Structures are given as structure tokens and as C-alpha cells.
Amino acid sequence: MKARYEKLKNRFSELFGGAPEAFIQSPGRVDLLGIHTDYNDGFVLPIAVDLNVAACGRKTDGNKIRIHSVNKNETAEFCADDIRKDEVCFWSNYCRGVVKYLAEAGAVFGGADIVLQSTVPIGSGLSSSAALENATGVMLQTLYGVEMSGKDMALVGQKAENRFVGVSTGIMDQFVSRNGKKDHALFLDCRTLEHKQLPLDCSRYKIVVCNTMKERGLVDSEYGARRAQCEEAVAVLQAHYPRVKALRDADMEMIEKHKGELTEKQYMRARHVISENERGLKAIEVLRAGDYEAFGRLMDRSHDSARDDYEVSGPELEAMVGISRRAPGALSGRLAGAGFAGCTVSLVEAASADAFSEYVKREYAAVCGVVPELWVCSAENGAGRLSEEELN
Ligand code: ADP
Ligand code: MG
Secondary structure, three states: OOHHHHHHHHHHHHHHOOOOOEEEEEEEEEEEEOOOOHHHOOEEEEEEEEEEEEEEEEEEOOOEEEEEEOOOOEEEEEEOOEOOOOOOOOOHHHHHHHHHHHHHOOOOOOEEEEEEEEOOOOOOOOOHHHHHHHHHHHHHHHHHOOOOOHHHHHHHHHHHHHHHHOOOOOOHHHHHHHHOOOOEEEEEEOOOOOEEEEEOOOOOEEEEEEEOOOOOOOHHHHHHHHHHHHHHHHHHHHOOOOOOOOHHHOOHHHHHHOHHHOOHHHHHHHHHHHHHHHHHHHHHHHHHOOOHHHHHHHHHHHHHHHHHOOOOOOHHHHHHHHHHHHOOOEOOOEEOOOOOOOEEEEEEEHHHHHHHHHHHHHHHHHHHOOOOEEEEEOOOOOOEEOOHHHHO
């Protein structure tokens, strides 16, 4: 058995005695396109990555659930039929919320002992939270043979995070963490949840995430302001085009025609969302054709539009994007997630990944005075049971 799973199994028997019945994995994610399109009912294009939660577990009699996080070195314990928020062991609320909404969705399960360990950096924007939610859900699903689609499992995770933990997020994180596919990027329509798997050959190209090491302080207030501007733009357009329910339904012609009725900011925000959705659709063609150069250009334009029209970049992100675009083997550089600070993401020729990483670390440290963290990632499968082959 691989060292990581052996360790997990040993921790399990130390804590709970005996051996686990099943092993699962649940990945973090990064977005390649779709900056601030989710709440505009638009398109996003993330991948599930090879940074993940690994967990092992066993059914138990009764309905007590015990979950140990190796990262936190803490065990949470609660009854599946009496879920309450825990203010002390805060991380367990992600798991508690999933158990609550799984049961509400009709899943039948009992008690479980679970040990989990995550390689997703916590709080860096790679969605360690969605990885934790899906790990909880998929473990119970595996142990009890619960029938639930990947889409419904993602919705359970999102509900847990929004309603139980109290963090407002779109559906992208949970959806791709559950439904991602190895060597594919996932095109997701945030309105209908229809999705397509698009080929992304990670033996030839890596996805490199670069952490600016600058915390995303502005996100909450600025995020709210952007959402409001989008809604205002929709209200203006809806007066002329009743079918425009979200910026997803608008096009360039509409905003040009009614430019005079929109404030400058509303116009800019709408233009970003419309052009970003166009890039999302274009990516379907480009990736199906295996045109990685063109895909890299779409990622670059995504960033430029987020910086100029949506105004969600920041000095550290600009430094990192500039450096990463110049680095060896780079096909693109753009901000990841909601922007302001946090991480960037680049498409990089696999053979140049090491040279890329060295260059970015050196140059960014010289400009910003801090050595950035980098993760060289591949597109991986979404959360699921690990096979004998994968374990050994
Ligand atoms: P991220 O961008 O990583 O998703 P969030 O703030 O959304 O950042 O989620 C991070 C939170 O998720 C942590 O503070 C913790 O409560 C929980 N979490 C994530 N991974 C783990 C883990 N392996 N063990 C315990 N808690 C975790
Ligand atoms: Mg999160």
C-alpha cells in the first residue's frame, strides 16, 4: 500500500481500533476561465487537481459519526440525526452540514468512523473546503451504498457551506471537486448545471498555481459591489429586453445600444461578464481541437478583462501574472478565483514546469520580497472511491 494510505490506515487503527473498509479521495480545484461569471448565471471552466483529501472509513452500529482530521489533529463527534453547529471545532461544521443535507436529500446511512488528511493548502483558494465536503459525502455514500448523482452531491456540499457554515459560494467548487475528470477541464453552465468534459492533456501541459502570498482582504466588500453593479446593469437591460434575467442573457450589441443608460462602471462590468462567457464557449471548440496556444490566449484575455473591465486585479497579482507570462514554457497567466490577491494560474508546457517554477520563484521574490508557493497540477478525477490499483 502507498505510504500515504498506509499512514492513514495506521492512524485509523490507533484512534478507532481495527481496520477501515474503504478509502476515498476528494480533490481541490482551480479555475481556468470564468472570473465572476458564476453569480451572473454564466459559464466556468475549472479542473479538479492532484491536491486532495484522502480518507479511510468504516460503518459503525448506531448513528454516531466520528471524523478525525490529521491536518488539525482533532476528532469531531456527532450524531447523524441531531446536527448542530459547533463553535469550538469549527472545521467540523463543513462535515456536519454535509451529513445534515445528505439526510434531508433522502440518503439512508448510519454511523461511521473516518480519518482524513488533506494536501490541499487550507485557505489558499484551491477549495480545501469543497474537498472536505465531498470527502464527507462520498465516504458515507461509499460505506452505505447511497445512490446520489454527482450533481446532487455537489448541491449538498454547496448547501452545507452556504447555509450551515455560512459562507456564500457558487456551485463551481463542489461541482468540479465531485465531477472532475482526469485529463479534462470541466465546462459548467452555472444556470442549468449542464456540463461538458473537455480534453486537457496533462502529460503535455501542466496547470501551475502560483500563490502571491498576499491575503485577499478586499474580497468581501468589493465582491458585493461587483454583484450589485451587475444586477443594476441587468435592470437597465431588462427594461428593453424582458428575457434578460442575468448578464448571461445579454450580449455586446445590447450594451452598446444602451450604453448611454448605463453608468461607466455598469457598462464595464457587463462587458467583462459577456466577453468572459464568450471565451468560455470558445474554449469548448479550442480544447476539442487541441489548440493549447489558443486556449492560453483565452486565459490571458480573461485576466486582462478582469483587470481592466471588472477591476479585480491587484499589484501582487499583476506582478505574478507579468512574471508567469514571461517564464519558460508558459502559455498563459491569469488571476485565479475572485481576484484582488491570492493565486494566479498558468498553462505551462510539462517539460518546462521545473524551469517555470524556478523562474517565477526567483523573479517574484526579487520584485515582491517574498518567495511564492507554487503547485504544479494535473487535471484529475473528482471525488470517489480509490481502487485497489490506486491504493497500491
Ligand atoms: P479554501 O480556499 O481552502 O476553500 P476556505 O476558507 O473556504 O478556504 O476553507 C478553509 C476551511 O475549511 C478551513 O479553515 C477549515 O475549517 C476547513 N478545512 C479544509 N480542509 C480541512 C482539513 N483537511 N481538516 C480540517 N478542516 C479543513
Ligand atoms: Mg473554500
